Structure formats: structure tokens, C-alpha cells
Amino acid sequence: MTDLAILYEHPEWFRPLFAALDRRGVSYRAMTPDGHWNPADLERPAPVAFNRIAMSSFLRGGATEHPIFHAAALLDHWRRAGARVVNGPDVLAIDASKARQLSLIASLGLAIPATRVVHRAADVAAAAATLSFPLVVKANIGGSGAGIVKFDSMAELRAVIADGELPTSIDGVLLVQDYVPARDGASIRIETLDRRFLYALDVRGGGAFDLCPADACVVPGQPIPMTAIRPAPGLVEAAERIAGAMDLDVGGVEVMIDDRDGVPRFYDINALSNFVAKPLDVLGWDPHDRLVDYLVRVIEETR
Structure with missing residues (x-):
């Protein structure tokens, strides 16, 4: 068994990491989340597994074929099989939710942009009415700046809502947020x-x-x-x-x-x-x- 399994999906981003591991002589398996796995198979891929799944993977896999939720289940399965998972499924769950991130940060007494969290387009205008313009509407799961739109007025926002052109998030959750x-x-x-x-x-x-x-x-x-x-x-x-x-x-x-x-x-x-x-x-x-x-x-x- 190799020492380390690396779960990743971007074909280029991790070449420097692989090169650094090669220089040190660390044995590892570079694994993508494609294919299938068996929930009854409790064999771990390595004693240590390293999660390198990007939130921006939905830009490459699309709204239905991205690996984010699949990887969350797989990492949890590996952990149950006894692997030490670096940036494990609990971390991925927060990484995959800007709403959860902001809640965690605010719970520590730290300042965040004023934010309202919704799951229906019908609630966006009412949420925006509790804030000041300009503001942004952003996807709860984003990456590389995707799914963020700035609005300068309620009229502009209502027009976009009426046209059905709000940003979308692959989990259906949106943030209405003060533009800082x-x-x-x-x-x-x-x-x-x-x-x-x-x-x-x-x-x-x-x-x-x-x-x-x-x-x-x-x-x-x-x-x-x-x-x-x-x-x-x-x-x-x-x-x-x-x-x-x-x-x-x-x-x-x-x-x-x-x-x-x-x-x-x-x-x-x-x-x-x-x-x-x-x-x-x-x-x-x-x-x-x-x-x-x-x-x-x-x-x-x-x-």
C-alpha cells in the first residue's frame, strides 16, 4: 500500500505538489473521483488521503456531473475505513457552503459582509430590501469568481429576477450580500x-x-x-x-x-x-x- 492517496480533479493544478512529493520520495496515488466505488468495500486507498477537490470543479463538470457531493461521500467512506483524511469531509462540507463559512466566521466574533441567505429566487428582493445598494447576489457554491453579480439598485435587481437571470448555485442556495x-x-x-x-x-x-x-x-x-x-x-x-x-x-x-x-x-x-x-x-x-x-x-x- 502506498503512503498517500490524493483525490483531485483538475488536470494541471497539482503538478507542483506531485513534483514536490517525487523530490522527497513519498509514495502516493493520484486519484480522480471518476468511475465508481463500493460502499461495502472498507479497504482504504492509503493510510492518508488528501482532498484536493475544487469548488470550481462545477465549471468543468457542469451542474450535474461535477464531483463535489460525490467526493464528500467518498472521503467520508475512506475515513470510516480508517484513513486519516487531510481536509476531510467535514472541511469539504464547509468549503462547499459560503453560508456555513460566514456563520462560522461570525460565531468567532469576526466581522463579515452583511448577508442574507435564501433558497428561492422569490425571496431575493425581500432579502435585498433589508440591505443597502450596491449589493451582490452570489452562489453559495462558487469558485474562481463564478456566480457573483453586482446590482446598483432594486429596480435593476427586480428586472433580473423577472427575467429569470439571477446567478444559480448547484445546491440551490444564494447569498444576498453587501458590496464591500x-x-x-x-x-x-x-x-x-x-x-x-x-x-x-x-x-x-x-x-x-x-x-x-x-x-x-x-x-x-x-x-x-x-x-x-x-x-x-x-x-x-x-x-x-x-x-x-x-x-x-x-x-x-x-x-x-x-x-x-x-x-x-x-x-x-x-x-x-x-x-x-x-x-x-x-x-x-x-x-x-x-x-x-x-x-x-x-x-x-x-x-
Whole structure:
């Protein structure tokens, strides 16, 4: 049996991870969630399984053939079979729900954008009436900026509702949310590993919603400016609290400084950290090496 099974679906994103594992001589199985599995078969694929399923997989698999819910059941099955699952099914369940993410963050006493959660298009206007414009309507399950639309007035929103052109989410849940003007147009993405600070980026999106810093998320010819930073201690401590509360093995926490009042508003947790593009240029070191250190430690703990 190999030491590690990696469940993934994107054909390109994890080449740096596989290369880092190869350099260290770690035996692993790279597995996609396609095909079938037997719920009565309690054989684990490896002592340690690593979940690398992206929420944006629905953009590649479509609304009906994406692997998100299938993978959640498979990871839970592997855990029942005795595998130690890194970023396991409980983490995936929160990763796959922006509503649950915001609830968790708010429960820690941290600020979030004012948000209303609905499951019917008929409730969107009433939810919006409790907020101020501009606002956004976003899919509960999104990725790479998908499923987010900004509205500047109730009339504009009602017209889109009447035309049946609201964003849709593969789980049927929508968020109606205050549009936060980010100070300097910046989002801060704080990456954590084993629930501790790993690194952070100042990401300048210029009002765009796709702020993924990985190579595969960047539109050719439209690079996203990003700079390695050390955030204020309070932001680092908050990100570590979020990771601890979620039991997040590896992932990013995103926060914006609200330009209206200077309040940091945490708005997203991303359990799929495929890390920054060109890490040696941006960070001066490769976070995949730290991730492999962590995976090796977890493997040794299971022996």
C-alpha cells in the first residue's frame, strides 16, 4: 500500500505538489473521483488521503456531473475505513457552503459582509430590501469568481429576477450580500497550514471577483497583481482561529478592509490551496515543500 492517496480533479493544478512529493520520495496515488466505488468495500486507498477537490470543479463538470457531493461521500467512506483524511469531509462540507463559512466566521466574533441567505429566487428582493445598494447576489457554491453579480439598485435587481437571470448555485442556495468597497481595491489572502499562518498575499483585483492567485486562474494577458505581505497580528490571529474552528489542515482565508469604516471583513474560506503562481518570485520559497513536510508528518503519525 502506498503512503498517500490524493483525490483531485483538475488536470494541471497539482503538478507542483506531485513534483514536490517525487523530490522527497513519498509514495502516493493520484486519484480522480471518476468511475465508481463500493460502499461495502472498507479497504482504504492509503493510510492518508488528501482532498484536493475544487469548488470550481462545477465549471468543468457542469451542474450535474461535477464531483463535489460525490467526493464528500467518498472521503467520508475512506475515513470510516480508517484513513486519516487531510481536509476531510467535514472541511469539504464547509468549503462547499459560503453560508456555513460566514456563520462560522461570525460565531468567532469576526466581522463579515452583511448577508442574507435564501433558497428561492422569490425571496431575493425581500432579502435585498433589508440591505443597502450596491449589493451582490452570489452562489453559495462558487469558485474562481463564478456566480457573483453586482446590482446598483432594486429596480435593476427586480428586472433580473423577472427575467429569470439571477446567478444559480448547484445546491440551490444564494447569498444576498453587501458590496464591500475594499480599501485600495485589495483583498488579503492568508494561507494556513496545520491551522497556523503560512504566508499572505495582497491581491489587487480592481473590482473583479476572481482573485485566485494560482497560475490556472489567471486570464492570459490579465495577470492579477499580488505581493507577499505580513498582515497585522490581529488578522493573522483571526485566520488561525478560523482554521482551528473549521479543523482546516491547509487552506486560505480571505479578508478585505472595508473602505467605509476600516473594519476587516472576512468573507471566504478556501480549502483548496494550490498556492501562488511563481512562488520563488513572489515569496522567495516554495510552500509546497512545507506542505510535503506536513504530509510526511501525518503519514508518520499513522504508522
